[in-house]
Structure formats: structure tokens, C-alpha cells
Amino acid sequence: MNSLSPFSVATPQPSTASVRGLHVITWGCQMNVYDSERMTDVLRPLGYRAVGTPEAADMIILNTCHIRDRAAEKVFSELGRLRKVKEARAERGEGTVLAVAGCVAQAEGKEILARAPYVDIVLGPQTYHRLPEMVARAARAAGAVIETDFPVEQKFDFLPADRVAPAGGSAFLTIQEGCDKFCSFCVVPYTRGAESSRPAAAVIAEARQLAAAGIAEITLLGQNVNAYHGEGPDGATWGLARLARVLADEVGIQRIRYTTSHPRDMEDDLIAAHRDLPQLMPFLHLPVQSGSDRVLAAMNRGHTADEYRTLVARLRDARPDLALSSDFIVGHPGETDADFADTMRLIGEIGFAQAYSFKYSSRPGTPAAGAGMQVPEDVKDARLQELQAVLRVQQDAFNAATVGQVVPVLFTGRGRKPGQISGKSPWLQAVNVEGPDSLIGRIATVAVGHTYTNSLGGVLTEEADRA
Ligand code: 5AD
Ligand code: SF4
DSSP states (O other): OOOSOOEEEEOOOOOOTTSEEEEEEEEESHHHHHHHHHHHHHHGGGTEEEOSSGGGOSEEEEEEOOSSTTHHHHHHHHHHHHHHHHHHHHHTTOOOEEEEEHHHHHHHHHHHHHHOTTOOEEEOTTOGGGHHHHHHHHHTTSSOEEEOOOOSSOHHHHSOSOOOOOTTSEEEEEOEEOOOOOOTTOOHHHHTOSOEEOOHHHHHHHHHHHHHTTOOEEEEEOTTGGGOEEEOTTSSEEEHHHHHHHIIIIIOOSEEEEEOOOGGGOOHHHHHHHHHOTTBOSEEEOOOBOSOHHHHHHTTOSSOHHHHHHHHHHHHHHSTTOEEEEEEEEOOTTOOHHHHHHHHHHHHHHOOSEEEEEEOOOOTTSGGGGOSOOOOHHHHHHHHHHHHHHHHHHHHHHHHTTTTOEEEEEEEEEOSSTTEEEEEOTTOOEEEEEOOGGGTTSEEEEEEEEEOSSEEEEEEHHHHHHO
16 A cells, blocks of 8 residues: 555545535555545445535444554444444434444454444445445344455446546555465455456546546555556556556556555566656655565565565666665564664665554464564564664655755645645655645646655745746
């Protein structure tokens, strides 16, 4: 997702008195952000429009993430809060449909309805296209509605063709879902189901719509995005490289990214696309999880640390300015000090521009959860601290190396300070400058002058020329 990195987004838009309010709370990965947008699209014909607060919403959707620890508790605590909102609205004579979507809904649907009977709809990620029908059923109030199958029909075939492009020039586009890799620690194969890819023509059509709406950057999403193998318009199976070429050369997308990738699916033609396509941004999230061959095998990752090193070398050969990002897990069952030292060595050798790192946490039903040799919590804490300290140094060094460069920035919105606009460098660094709102949604060059903890500052080059 990027990866399934943790962030939380609400989708506020102005409310209109004559329509019904919809408030979607999104947790988890970019795929959930995309799904929330598409659920909003599905509900639009029913008169639902996004509103900024749950209090103003006739329907509230909590789109959940199950990837790491305590996901269910977090959901129940948020539901407790939303229950109060629903009750307060009921006192004013306003009904509220409360829905729980996403991976926690998929995994714990029955438990949700048992513990939170005020929830009206529970829906898994494969059933969003059926939302209008579920809303109608919930309105008929024959009890709560639960839809967590993996239906035979493809949800993408049933989602509306019209997609509202997000503001800011950058959009997500899901091209692949599910995962068959069954890493020892991961719930995704159970919550998102088997791998499936959208037909290339459908992806291209959606990209054309986005381009026509002024979108400059598309991030192709999938739990295993580089395992993409969609049916091509010519009847052949298309891989990600072929799709990216069409998006770049025929659809005219200026910036293409994809996430999350698995090292095992990094085919030769995709590496070649990084050499040939300037539109393919020089930043790749390629999770390695561990640098120890023993742990990688226990995780069922299907590659060794050296294979990862070789892959990175080939990618850098193809695209010398490619920056890498990764996910790491410390304290997988059986991880020894020596294994952890191997991870630290790999990090030192590769040099990551950015990374997400987590303490292993047991997910019920996954193979690692039942494994012996669980690593004590204090050991995990110490390893995580050590690893994050090094990754921080690497990220700072990477950002510092941008100072003095002139980089193209896609401005996606206003900055935090008045008069500032904010955007992304090719390497996915946040960049803030003083500049006009008219640049939002467009690419302009910035002379980078400073680094901050998680962002860069600078001046628009036209202004730099004048100074
Ligand atoms: N414990 C810790 N981290 C996990 N991740 C996935 N499952 C677990 C788990 N059980 C991390 C992996 C993955 C990222 C999205 O979340 O690093 O790449
Ligand atoms: Fe989970 Fe592994 Fe699939 Fe990634 S590749 S979604 S970590 S099972």
C-alpha cells in the first residue's frame, strides 16, 4: 500500500443541505484511502456527499485496517465514540447508518455485530460495490447487514465508471488486490483474499479520466502490485511494466508510482521500465522485512538477503538516482541477536531514504502466531530503537543530499503556514515553499535550501532567479 503505512485521513467536503451527509474515516494503507473514495463514488447516486464531521453525517463509514496489533480494540473504542454521535443525532430526530468496512470488518464481522449491535452494516473489502443495496437493507431495518464474502463478481466491474478526481494533482488507482504470498506474520492473505488483477483496459480508462481531470501523478496500488498480471486489450496477460509504459506514453501521466512491491515479483521488464521511463518516479518501496536468511525463510519471504542486495544493485544500475524505502519487522519469532545484526548490516549496505519499522506482533490465525520462540518485548523494544536510529540517520542524510539541488515538485495542497504550498519531490519527500495556490496540482521546480525533520524547504526557482 505505499505500503500499508499507518495514517489516518478523513474526506471532508462542503455539506449541502439537500443531500445526505457521508463521513468516511479511513485507517491504514493507501488502498483503504482509494477504497474510501470509491465507496463515496458508489454512494453518490443515492445522494450522499462527503461531510467533514460524523455529527453532520447521515451515514458514517469506519474503514479499518488489521495489519498490526490491537486493531480490533482500536475499532471498538472508535465505535464507542461513534455510538455517542449516533445517539445524539437520534435525540435530534436524525437517523444515522453506521458501517464498518475494511480488513477488521472482514476478519471480525460477527464479533463486531455481537459487541457493537448499534452498527448497521459490516462489509469486507470485496463487497463495496454492493453498498447501495446494503444501505437499503439496513434502512428496512431487519437487523444489521453483514457482507464479508469474497463474491464471485469482481467489485471493480460494478463500481461506477465515473470517478471524482481528488484535488491536488495526485491520485491513487488500485490495479491489483489480495495476496497469495502468505508471509508467516501477515493477515492480508486472509482478509483481502487471493491475488487478482484488474483488466488493463479498465485501469487505462480510469487513468484517462484522471488525466482529463488534471491529475499529473498516479500511484498504482496493490497489496502485491508488481505481481500484477491483468488481461490486456490484446488478450495477452500484461505485467506492471507494460501497463506503466502505456500510462506514460499513451495516457500521458507525468508521474507514475506503484506500491507495495514484493522483491520476488521484480521482473526484468519492470527493472527495464525504471531505466526507460522518466515518468516512473525514482522512489521504490520494496519491503525486505529482515536481513537474515534464517528469518527471511521463517517469514516465508521466498528470497535471501543477497538476492535482495543483487536486486537493488540491478535497479540502481537501471536508474542511478533510485531511492529505496522498506518495511522492517524486528522480533519475528526465532530472531536472534545474530539475525538482528544481519538486518543492521543490510541496512548499512543498502542505505534507505525512508522506512517503516515495526515490532513483530502476533496476528491470530497466522503461522508465526503459533510458533514457539517468541521474542521478549524488551528485546523487541531495544532492537526497534537501534534500527530506527540508524534509519533516521539514513533518512536525514538522504534529505540533506537534496539541499542545493533544483527539483521538480508536484504541489498537492496548501502548506501548514499561511502563504505556503506543499508538494512532493520525485523521491516522495514533502517540500514546502512560499507560493501561490495557482500552482496546486502542477509541477514546478524548487531550489531546495533546508531540511527539516520530515520535509524540505526551499524557494520556487523563478523566485530564486529573481533573488
Ligand atoms: N507484526 C508487525 N509488523 C507487521 N506487518 C505486517 N504484519 C505485521 C505483524 N504481524 C508490517 C510488515 C508489512 C507492513 C505493511 O506491516 O512490515 O510490510
Ligand atoms: Fe502480507 Fe507478505 Fe502478502 Fe505483503 S507479501 S501482503 S507481507 S503476505
